[in-house]
Structure formats: structure tokens, C-alpha cells
Amino acid sequence: MTKPTHGLMAEFETPTSLVNAARAAREKGYRKLDAYSPFPIEELNDALHLHKNKLPLIVLAGGIVGAVTGYMLQYFVTVWYFPINIGGRPLHSWPSYIVITFEMTILFAALSAVLGLLALCGLPMPYHPVFNVPRFALASRNRFFLCIEASDPLFDHDATADFLRRLEPKEVSEVEN
Amino acid sequence: MADERQVIEREQSQEIIAPGYTFGTITDQISAVVLTKHTPLFWMACFGVGIGLLMLLLWSIALLMTEGVGIWGIRAPVMWGFAITNFVWWIGIGHAGTLISAILLLLNQKWRNSINRFAEAMTLFAVACAGMFPLLHLGRPWLFYWLFPYPNSTGVQPQFRSPLVWDVFAVSTYATVSALFWYVGLMPDLATLRDRSQNPVARVIYGVMAMGWRGSARHWSVYETASLLLAGLATPLVLSVHTVVSFDFTIAIVPGWHSTFFPPYFVAGAIYSGFAMVLALAIPLRAVYGLQGLITDKHLENAAKVMLATGLIVGYAYVLETFTAWYSGDVFEGAAFWNRMTGPYSVNYWSLIAFNVVLPQGLWFKRIRTNPVTLFIWSIFVLIGMWLERYVIIVSSLAQDYLNSSWGEFHATRWDWATYLGTIGLFLFLFFLFIRLLPMISIFEVRTLLPQAKVEEEARR
Structure with missing residues (x-):
């Protein structure tokens, strides 16, 4: 069965709040999450445990x-x-x-x-659901996004949305598939 | 302690780019150059000159193909003439771009972030111009693929013991790696253009070129590793390329060429002329597009300092090669240098000393380094001087070698000049297309220079 949404996305205004949010989500137990930023943020690697690559x-x-x-x-x-x-x-x-x-x-x-x-x-990738969020166009300009994906075992639409709102984002939006 | 460090950090970032920028304004200002419908008159003029000279290049190439290399002034004994001079000059210019993008990245020099993109573009186009000359000089350029080893019916293969074949590999690797490095650097900015473009066609084109880049933290993490690795690979590469170019000379036994210090001397000269070209491009561009906040006087001054340092190395090399010629006791070597200074090319020799060694001493003065106009003039001096240097090395040594009976002189023909000016046209044409169609300053790297890009202390833990 395919889930109706790709996940939930929270928008932040500063790199600091994104790093804090990513760390909080990771501590809460979420694993299927990704952060989006207009430039590389070293601290995000720490927050999301992205240290090794091949x-x-x-x-x-x-x-x-x-x-x-x-x-x-x-x-x-x-x-x-x-x-x-x-x-x-x-x-x-x-x-x-x-x-x-x-x-x-x-x-x-x-x-x-x-x-x-x-x-x-995984590039080139012609389609990705995150682009369905209209404000995501700002991820390449001046906004910072955290997306918790629906495939995460802990994902529960309302609870996760609540959790994201508590991180004081500018906006929480649903990512359609 | 913590307070003190913050103050220092803030001051540093103010020096690199002007205060008052935000992520948004940086993005808008740099991408506006590309996304606007308005094309400045300056652009039109430079592009027009570029196209005009490019037509001249096509004309001279067409004539070369039909008439042969005899349209140039190359006659025995000077068979290298302008073609190889221009090749070495152009490829040297390219080196500064790689130096800025790779070596300064490894050295963590943040100021490189606002000049690396167009410097890399400069590299790419300079290598394209450089690559034309050895090919045109082949006599039958359409058989250029004979330079590569491939299974063929003639049973003949390239001579791998020849520095000219090494050059083929070095320059083609250099062109490929520079293009890859440049493209990887462009990817996040292409995504920005895709997201900001209003024109549907442009959006599709930028979208395809961005390959679906979305700024994911997972991607950034691999991306940063890739940039570092590419920089680590490009650094020895760029040093090797001009070293191999100098092997074209040193491996030969011609007096004036056969010396062991050519590699470092050539690399220094390459960076010297390359930084001169960076300044000659950056100074008018930032004035026309109002980018003084991003390419600040600090950048120009740093580039001028690199120019001064490499210029001193080059000056030292001139002194040393003359000294060695005398000290070696080799009569042919000594005669070659005496002929250089007093023979038919003495005017060229002494002008190159003036342009490359004497005049650049002006860069010791802060007033010259910080004034864009004087700096522009100085960088043109260096470009001319470095061209003369290669001309003198190649032509004067070939013209007068061991046997007086085989001495001769080189006289450039109008087609020598037409081909040379034509490649300047090709360079301008490509460079101004790049300025109009792609962001000339790396947007995402400049964003990281802002003080607000730093993650605050409590989030680091």
C-alpha cells in the first residue's frame, strides 16, 4: 500500500534553528528524515549522523x-x-x-x-516529491527545511505534525507524493 | 574567550564581502545578472568584439586548412613561432583559475569564494584557446586523433617517450578535470536559477543541468567530500600540466631550453599571468555589474599580492637562468643568452624584463594595489610581458642554436596575428556567453561567507 504523503516538512529561517530541529527529531527517534539548505552546513552532518560516505x-x-x-x-x-x-x-x-x-x-x-x-x-533525479511544496523553491535561496518522511516507522501524521510545530518553524506543510 | 573570538570572526567576514548582505540579497544580486532581460551595453560591446575576432579566427583557420601552415611566419629553423608561444601563454593563464578553485580551497582561503567561479570559467576557455594551437600547428589538423593511441590499420602508435605526447595527455586531462570541477561547482547554483527563473524554457534548461539538485543534507555531505577530493586531485594536476609544457622545451637540447629549473619557473609564470587575467576580467566586470560588495578591494589586493609574489619568482628565474648560462661554462648556452640580450630579439627581451620584473615592483605600493584602475593597467602589462617571455624563449632559442650556418629569423605574418587575435576573440565570446547565461560568482559559496551562515554556539554542542 502506498502512503498518501511523502512526509511533513517544516520551514526554518536560520541554519541554527534547522540544526536544532534536526537534532531534536533525531533524538526523538526519527530516522527517515532529511534537511534541505541553500549551502552546506557542517553541523547538520553531526545532527543527522552523516559522517561517512564511500x-x-x-x-x-x-x-x-x-x-x-x-x-x-x-x-x-x-x-x-x-x-x-x-x-x-x-x-x-x-x-x-x-x-x-x-x-x-x-x-x-x-x-x-x-x-x-x-x-x-542518486542524481540525476527528474522528479522528487519535495518539489511539490511551493515554498520549497526557497530552499535554494534563503530558507531551511526539515522533512520527516512518511516511511519512518515512528511517523504518525498528527503526532509528527505536532512535534514539528513545537520546534517553532515558520510553517509546516505536507509533502504530496 | 568566546566573546573575543566572535568579534574576530565577524571582522573577518566583513573584510571578505561588504556588510549588510543576506542570503536572499546575495542570491538575487548574482542571479539577476543572468535572469534579467536587460543586457548592458558593456556586455554587447565586449561580446561584439569577441564575435568579430572569432570570425577572424574562423577565416584564418579556413585559410590554414586550404593553404597550409605556410601562411604563418614559421620557416626553418624557427618552426614553433607564434603557435607554441600562444599555446603556452593561454594555458598559463588557465592555471590561475585552478589555483584559486583548488589550491586556495585546500588552504581554506575564504576570499576565493567570490572569484573562483569566473576564474574557473576563464581556465576552461583559456585551455580551449590553448588547445587550438598545437592542433592547428599540426599541418593537417583533421588528423589530430593520431595523437591518441587507438587500434588502427596503419600499425603506428604514438611515441610515449616524447614530451609532446605527454603534453597531449596532460592538456586533455586538464581540460576534462577543469570542466568537471566547474560543473560540480555549478550544480547548486543551477538549482537556484531553476527555482528563480520566470521563463519556462530557461527553467527546463537550468533544471536539466541541475540534475534535480535539491540541497539535501545527505547530498551536501557527499558534495563537500567530492569538492575536497577534486581540489586535492586538481592541485597536483595543475602543477604537472605546466611542468609537462616546460618538458616540451627542457627535454630538447636546444641552448636556452635545456635546463632543470624550467618546471617551477613555468608554473610560477603561469600563475603570474593567470592572476593578471583574473584581475583584467574582474575589475571591469564588478564595476559594470555593481558587484563591488562581493568582489571587494580586498580581493583585488590579494590577487595583486599573489601576482607580486609569483612575479618575483619569475624575476629570480630570469636572473638564475642568465647566471647559470654564464656559470656553466657552456659556450652555446652562454651564446644563446648573449644573443637573447643583444641579438635580433633584444627589444623583445628587454621589454619582457621591463613588463615582468621592473614594472610589477610598483605592486609593493598599497596605492597601486588598492586602486582598480592602476591595477587593471598593471595586469595588462603582466599579460603582455608574459606573452613576450614565451616568445623570446621559443623564437630566440630556435633562431640561433649551435650552427651559425643554420641561423635564421622569425617574422610573424598577418595570419600569425590574425590567429592569435582570433583566439582572444574566442575567449571573449565564450567568456561573455558564460557571464550572461551562468552565475559568474558562486552563489552558495558566498552565502557561507555571511556571518548569519554560522550555526550558533548552543546548537553545536
Whole structure:
């Protein structure tokens, strides 16, 4: 059965009140909640326990793949596929491989950083219910939002709305699905 | 203790941007440049000049394709001429953008927040202009893909031991990573434009480009990690790119090129000319769009200080290379420098010393650093000086190397100048399109500079 709403959203005017509200909701036991702000707020990571993400690992993996690809590409071409004997110098001339290996490391790591960012954020996302709240357009300007989602086990429409109102938001609105 | 620190913090943020801004006014002021129907005359004029010169570029490229590289002044022994000079000049200019966006981010220099966006755009477009020259210089530019290793029927592969092939990888990686970094930085601001635009078409376009960004705390958390990682990757990259560019020279045995200090010397020169370009763009832009509150005199002064510092490094390099030429006892090296100073390119050499070393000493004076008009003039001096530097390094060394019998001179033709001015047109064209269509200052990063963006003490716990 699909729930009729995506959740309830409270609007705040300052980053401080959003961080306080997020922390209060988290302490109350809500887990399916998200905060929206026009700029990154470090304290929100604390409040919502968002400390770890897998991006550094993805970038490390990308970098290693890039380094191996870069080196192997040059090894394959200069030693095996298209060997050129110049005055008997060694075909496996590793010092001259350093630059391209380095550049490929950076290229693959940067590409995996961006693709990893998109993947971990689930972007591009053409539709999301929070945009159904008309005032949510201000989340990219000067307002701060806290949304408790209906999929949370503790979610109860009236009780949650009461709880949000007690946090003294500017407005509490329902997020339609 | 707590009170004292708060006072200091407040003063700092006032220095970076003017007081009295709110999240709303910052957003409105920066996005208004893009979302308005009104286009200032200044924009029209610059864009017009850009388009005009771009047409000149297309004309000279068309002629180059039909007639060949002989339309340029490159003749043996000076086969690099303007093309490589302009390549090195443009790519150097690009470096300041990455320095501002990556290195100053890692160093936690908050003042970068209001200049990083257009500096990164400058990087991207400067690299685009730079990339054209080696390709056009190939002689048959349409075969440029031969530079990359790919399975082919000719059985021939690039020579990975050549610095020219390293350059292909370095510059293409640099262009890709700069574009990615720039786009990632734009995402939250594209969301702002999507939410604020009144025009339905614009809203769809910005919406598609923003990819559904909604400012979620979960996203911001990953986003901050991604920015730091990209900055960490771009920092060694930017240093490596100009190092590899300098390898094009140092790996060769031409006197005047074959020296170990070229990499740091080139990187410093790149940042020097790049900051000059940042100032040359920022000073008119902030005046036209009334952004003095966001790009303050403090920003200009900081950029001028970076310019002075890198200029001193460059000056030191000139002294050192001349000293080394003498001290090495190598007659060819010594002769190369003597020819530089007294030979057919002595006018260029002494003007570059004047533009790059002597005149910038004026930046020691606070009066010059804090006056936008003088600073603008000074940055143009540096741009000219840095172009002359590359010209002298390339042309004077190639013109007079080991054998007197093979000496020659380089004379630029009108098509050399047309191609060079044409890329300036391409740059202006792209840059002013960017100014009109995308926010030139990072909106979300400037929001974090406001004192009210700080979460108050009791909420931190």
C-alpha cells in the first residue's frame, strides 16, 4: 500500500534553528528524515549522523585503475605492439611512462569522483516529491527545511505534525507524493 | 574567550564581502545578472568584439586548412613561432583559475569564494584557446586523433617517450578535470536559477543541468567530500600540466631550453599571468555589474599580492637562468643568452624584463594595489610581458642554436596575428556567453561567507 504523503516538512529561517530541529527529531527517534539548505552546513552532518560516505574509496579505486591503465597502455604499446629500437635502449623505459601514468591516475580519479558523487546522491533525479511544496523553491535561496518522511516507522501524521510545530518553524506543510 | 573570538570572526567576514548582505540579497544580486532581460551595453560591446575576432579566427583557420601552415611566419629553423608561444601563454593563464578553485580551497582561503567561479570559467576557455594551437600547428589538423593511441590499420602508435605526447595527455586531462570541477561547482547554483527563473524554457534548461539538485543534507555531505577530493586531485594536476609544457622545451637540447629549473619557473609564470587575467576580467566586470560588495578591494589586493609574489619568482628565474648560462661554462648556452640580450630579439627581451620584473615592483605600493584602475593597467602589462617571455624563449632559442650556418629569423605574418587575435576573440565570446547565461560568482559559496551562515554556539554542542 502506498502512503498518501511523502512526509511533513517544516520551514526554518536560520541554519541554527534547522540544526536544532534536526537534532531534536533525531533524538526523538526519527530516522527517515532529511534537511534541505541553500549551502552546506557542517553541523547538520553531526545532527543527522552523516559522517561517512564511500566517495573517498570510489576515488581511490578510480585512481588505481587509472594508474594501472596508463602504465599498461604504454607498456603494451612500446614493448609489445609497436616496439621501436632506438640505439639499443630498453623497450621498457619506465621513467618516460611516469607522466602519462600520473595524468591517467588523475583523470580516472576525477571522473570517478564526479560519477561517484552523482551515484551516491542518486542524481540525476527528474522528479522528487519535495518539489511539490511551493515554498520549497526557497530552499535554494534563503530558507531551511526539515522533512520527516512518511516511511519512518515512528511517523504518525498528527503526532509528527505536532512535534514539528513545537520546534517553532515558520510553517509546516505536507509533502504530496 | 568566546566573546573575543566572535568579534574576530565577524571582522573577518566583513573584510571578505561588504556588510549588510543576506542570503536572499546575495542570491538575487548574482542571479539577476543572468535572469534579467536587460543586457548592458558593456556586455554587447565586449561580446561584439569577441564575435568579430572569432570570425577572424574562423577565416584564418579556413585559410590554414586550404593553404597550409605556410601562411604563418614559421620557416626553418624557427618552426614553433607564434603557435607554441600562444599555446603556452593561454594555458598559463588557465592555471590561475585552478589555483584559486583548488589550491586556495585546500588552504581554506575564504576570499576565493567570490572569484573562483569566473576564474574557473576563464581556465576552461583559456585551455580551449590553448588547445587550438598545437592542433592547428599540426599541418593537417583533421588528423589530430593520431595523437591518441587507438587500434588502427596503419600499425603506428604514438611515441610515449616524447614530451609532446605527454603534453597531449596532460592538456586533455586538464581540460576534462577543469570542466568537471566547474560543473560540480555549478550544480547548486543551477538549482537556484531553476527555482528563480520566470521563463519556462530557461527553467527546463537550468533544471536539466541541475540534475534535480535539491540541497539535501545527505547530498551536501557527499558534495563537500567530492569538492575536497577534486581540489586535492586538481592541485597536483595543475602543477604537472605546466611542468609537462616546460618538458616540451627542457627535454630538447636546444641552448636556452635545456635546463632543470624550467618546471617551477613555468608554473610560477603561469600563475603570474593567470592572476593578471583574473584581475583584467574582474575589475571591469564588478564595476559594470555593481558587484563591488562581493568582489571587494580586498580581493583585488590579494590577487595583486599573489601576482607580486609569483612575479618575483619569475624575476629570480630570469636572473638564475642568465647566471647559470654564464656559470656553466657552456659556450652555446652562454651564446644563446648573449644573443637573447643583444641579438635580433633584444627589444623583445628587454621589454619582457621591463613588463615582468621592473614594472610589477610598483605592486609593493598599497596605492597601486588598492586602486582598480592602476591595477587593471598593471595586469595588462603582466599579460603582455608574459606573452613576450614565451616568445623570446621559443623564437630566440630556435633562431640561433649551435650552427651559425643554420641561423635564421622569425617574422610573424598577418595570419600569425590574425590567429592569435582570433583566439582572444574566442575567449571573449565564450567568456561573455558564460557571464550572461551562468552565475559568474558562486552563489552558495558566498552565502557561507555571511556571518548569519554560522550555526550558533548552543546548537553545536
